[in-house]
Every structure is written in C-alpha cells, then in structure tokens.
Amino acid sequence: MLNYIWAGLIIASFAFAGVYDANDLARDRYRNGQPLAVQLDYPEAFDADRRTLPVEISIAPDAYAAFYGSAPPASSTWSGTLVQTSDGRQLRFDSGAALPEPLATIRGVSRSNDDELQGRITALDGGSAQVVFEPVRFVKMNAIASAALDFAETAAEIALGLIGVLALFLGILRIAEEAGLVQSLVRFVRPVLRPLFPDVPADHPALGMIALNLTANIFGLGNAATPFGIKAMEELQTLNPSEDTATDAMVMLLAINTASVQLIPPVLLLALMGLQINQLIFAIILTTGASLVVAITAAKLYSRLPASRASNPQRGTL
Numbered sequence: 554m555l556n557y558i559w560a561g562l563i564i565a566s567f568a569f570a571g572v573y574d575a576n577d578l579a580r581d582r583y584r585n586g587q588p589l590a591v592q593l594d595y596p597e598a599f600d601a602d603r604r605t606l607p608v609e610i611s612i613a614p615d616a617y618a619a620f621y622g623s624a625p626p627a628s629s630t631w632s633g634t635l636v637q638t639s640d641g642r643q644l645r646f647d648s649g650a651a652l653p654e655p656l657a658t659i660r661g662v663s664r665s666n667d668d669e670l671q672g673r674i675t676a677l678d679g680g681s682a683q684v685v686f687e688p689v690r691f692v693k694m695n696a697i698a699s700a701a702l703d704f705a706e707t708a709a710e711i712a713l714g715l716i717g718v719l720a721l722f723l724g725i726l727r728i729a730e731e732a733g734l735v736q737s738l739v740r741f742v743r744p745v746l747r748p749l750f751p752d753v754p755a756d757h758p759a760l761g762m763i764a765l766n767l768t769a770n771i772f773g774l775g776n777a778a779t780p781f782g783i784k785a786m787e788e789l790q791t792l793n794p795s796e797d798t799a800t801d802a803m804v805m806l807l808a809i810n811t812a813s814v815q816l817i818p819p820v821l822l823l824a825l826m827g828l829q830i831n832q833l834i835f836a837i838i839l840t841t842g843a844s845l846v847v848a849i850t851a852a853k854l855y856s857r858l859p860a861s862r863a864s865n866p867q868r869g870t871l
Contacts, residue, residue, distance in 0.1 A: 567697065569693070569737060570691075570694045570696075570697055571693075571694065572694035572798055573692075573693045574690070574691045574692060574693050574694055575678075577690075577692065578690065580622070582621070582622070582655060582687070583622065583655050583658070583659060583686075583689040584726070585688035585689060585690070586622060586685060586688060587620075587685070587800070588675050588676070588683035588685050589612070589617075589672075589683070589685070589686070590612075590613075590616060590618055590620075590681070590682075590683060590686055591610055591611065591612050591644070591681075591682050591683075591815075592601060592610070592611045592612070592680055592681060592682075593608045593609070593610060593611075593677075593680050593682055594608065594609040594611065594612075594679075594680060594778065595607075595608055595634075595647050595650065596609065596610075599679075603637070604632065604637045605634050605635070605637070606635040607632070607633075607634055607635075607763065608632075608634065608644075609630060609631075609632060609633075610632070610633045610636050610644065610646065611629055611631075612629050613629065613631045614627075614629050615627055615655075615816060617629065619717060620839065623653070623654065625652035627653070628651060628653075631646050631650045631652070631670075632646075632647045632650070633645055633646045633650075635674075635730065636648070637779050640673075642672065642673075642674035642677060643671050643674065643789040644671065644672050644673075644682065644684050645669045645670070645671040645672055646660070646669055646670040646671070647669065648668045648669050649668070650670070650740065652670060655689075656670060658689065659686050659687070659689050662688075662689045662692075664863050668698050670686070671687075671786060672684040672685055672686040672687075674683050701796050712792075719751045731785055743755055743760060745790065746763060747760075748807075749805055749849065750763070750805060750806075752791070752792070752800060752801055752803045752867055753802050754774075754792075754801050754810075755793065756790055757788065757792070758793070759785055759788035759789050759791075759802075762781055762784045762785035762788050762809050763785045763806060765776050765785075766781035766782040766784075766785050766806075766810070767809065767814075767855075769781055770810065770813050770814065770815060771814060771815055773803055778810070782806070782810055785806060786803060786806065789803050789806065790803075792867070793866055793867070794866050794867065795866035798864060798865075798866045799866075800865065800866055800867050801852075801856040801861075801865060801867070804852050804855070805849070805852045805853075805856075806855065808848040808849065809845065809848055809852075810832040811842065811848060812844040812845040812848035812849075813841060813844070813846070814841040814842055814844070814845040815837055815838070815841045
C-alpha cells in the first residue's frame with residue numbers, strides 16, 4: 554500500500570509541475586529572448602577596451618512591472634560588472650544580490666560559477682542598455698529532478714554512515730546476548746513492558762531488545778536506537794506466523810518509536826545548540842511524553858477494532 558501512496562505522490566508532483574510549467578510557457582513569464590531595458594551608471598570612466606568594468610544597474614520599477622507583469626520591485630538598483638567576452642558584452646549582477654522575481658529564478662538558470670545573474674548585452678548606448686537573459690523553461694520539472702538527485706545522494710550518504718553504527722552496536726548486542734545480559738534485562742523490565750506487549754512471552758528476548766531500543770531513544774541516542782529497534786522487530790517476527798502482516802506487538806513498538814520519548818535531548822541537537830538546549834529540555838520532555846501517551850493509546854485502541862482483530866496474524870494463537 555505504501556508503494557502505491559509514494560507512486561501517487563510522485564505522479565501528482567510531476568502533474569502539478571507540468572501544469573505550472575505549461576502555464577509559465579503560455580504566459581511567457583520569463584520573457585525568453587526579449588531584451589530588458591536597464592540603466593548603467595559607471596563609477597569609473599567608461600573604457601570600451603577594458604575587459605571588466607564595475608557598474609551600478611538600475612531598472613525603472615514601473616518598466617520592470619510592465620515587462621514581467623509583476624508588482625514593482627522594492628529595490629531597483631544593484632551592483633554589477635560589465636564584462637567583455639569573445640561572444641560580446643555580458644552584464645553580471647553581483648553574487649548575493651537581492652533580486653526580485655522572476656529575476657531570482659532566472660539567476661538559478663543563468664548564473665555563473667560565482668552565483669551571479671548574467672545576461673547578454675544586445676545594445677549599449679552610454680548609460681542605456683538592452684539585456685537578454687538565458688531562456689528559462691520547465692522550472693518546476695527541473696526543481697523536482699534536482700531534488701530527487703540531491704536526496705538520492707543524501708540517502709546514500711546516510712546509508713553508508715549507518716553501516717559503521719549498525720556494525721558497532723549489533724556487535725555489542727551480540728556480546729551481551731552471549732554473556733546473558735539480555736536475559737537479565739528481560740527479567741528486570743518485564744513488569745513494565747508486559748502490559749504494553751501482552752502477546753510476547755515473559756522470557757522472550759524481544760523484551761530485552763525493546764528495552765534497549767527505548768533506553769537509547771530516551772537518552773537521545775538515535776543512532777544506537779536504530780540497530781536495537783531492528784533487532785527487536787526481528788525477535789518479534791519469530792512470534793509472527795505471517796511474513797507480510799504486522800502483529801499488535803510490532804505496531805505498538807513502531808508507535809512508541811514514532812513518539813520517541815526523550816529525557817535527554819538528541820546528541821545532534823546538543824552539538825548544534827550547546828548550553829542553550831537547557832531552555833528546551835522541559836518542553837522536549839513534556840511534548841515527547843504526551844506523544845508517547847497518545848501513541849500507546851492509539852495503538853491499543855486500533856488493536857481492538859474489528860478489522861484490526863480480523864487481520865491480526867496471532868488471532869488464532871491468542
């Protein structure tokens with residue numbers, strides 16, 4: 554089911570982007586190929602032989618609004634450079650200039666290596682110039698494609714980074730199992746976890762894995778909680794007669810992990826905020842505690858619904 558939802562979201566995003574881009578093309582929002590009139594002021598004496606010449610660029614607000622069919626810009630003067638190239642003169646707006654729309658979008662397409670908006674000078678007469686920018690098409694489609702590639706790279710980096718963490722904590726977990734520490738932990742946490750996971754046998758190692766997972770979450774050790782949670786699910790699967798349907802215990806564990814109750818802020822948040830995190834500790838405990846109660850209540854109520862009971866893989870063994 555989740556795959557269908559993701560597929561539907563992807564199709565909807567491309568459909569929205571297609572309609573948006575088609576509307577831009579029909580309106581010619583970016584005035585592709587049409588020259589924009591600008592005024593140039595030269596802080597230094599104009600020299601046609603100089604390769605680069607600093608300029609102050611100004612555009613009449615009313616003319617800008619009429620040209621692009623938009624509201625007049627709040628600022629209509631920017632610093633820039635007049636550059637002589639083998640293909641003719643170029644006008645470049647300084648990097649970081651606060652540009653109004655649609656020039657800000659055009660910069661994303663026609664920027665140079667220094668993140669400058671640049672356009673081709675088609676006519677230059679003293680302080681008056683005509684500038685043609687690079688054509689802009691399929692903005693939303695390109696944005697979706699770029700985001701997909703960026704997040705694919707991010708996903709690969711996260712996956713590779715988790716390999717070491719998973720190997721470390723699963724190795725520690727294996728040592729704890731061989732040493733009997735997990736069974737000792739099961740006996741210790743049994744009174745607390747049994748009401749939440751009544752379908753799990755009292756001496757089952759899944760309770761120990763669940764306890765380790767919740768402890769890691771409580772103390773803000775998200776990277777440590779991941780391998781413990783995976784191992785807990787694997788142990789719960791040993792009690793599941795179905796390979797494709799979650800049991801009530803699995804749903805409860807997922808709900809509790811989603812609530813992510815925490816007494817200590819996450820390590821990443823501590824690294825980012827330092828001592829300022831002290832101002833958020835009470836809020837973090839309050840909100841995660843409330844979310845935990847809601848998650849447990851929701852999982853319990855959901856398990857009692859007729860449809861949920863009918864789909865429970867353990868219904869014949871309870």
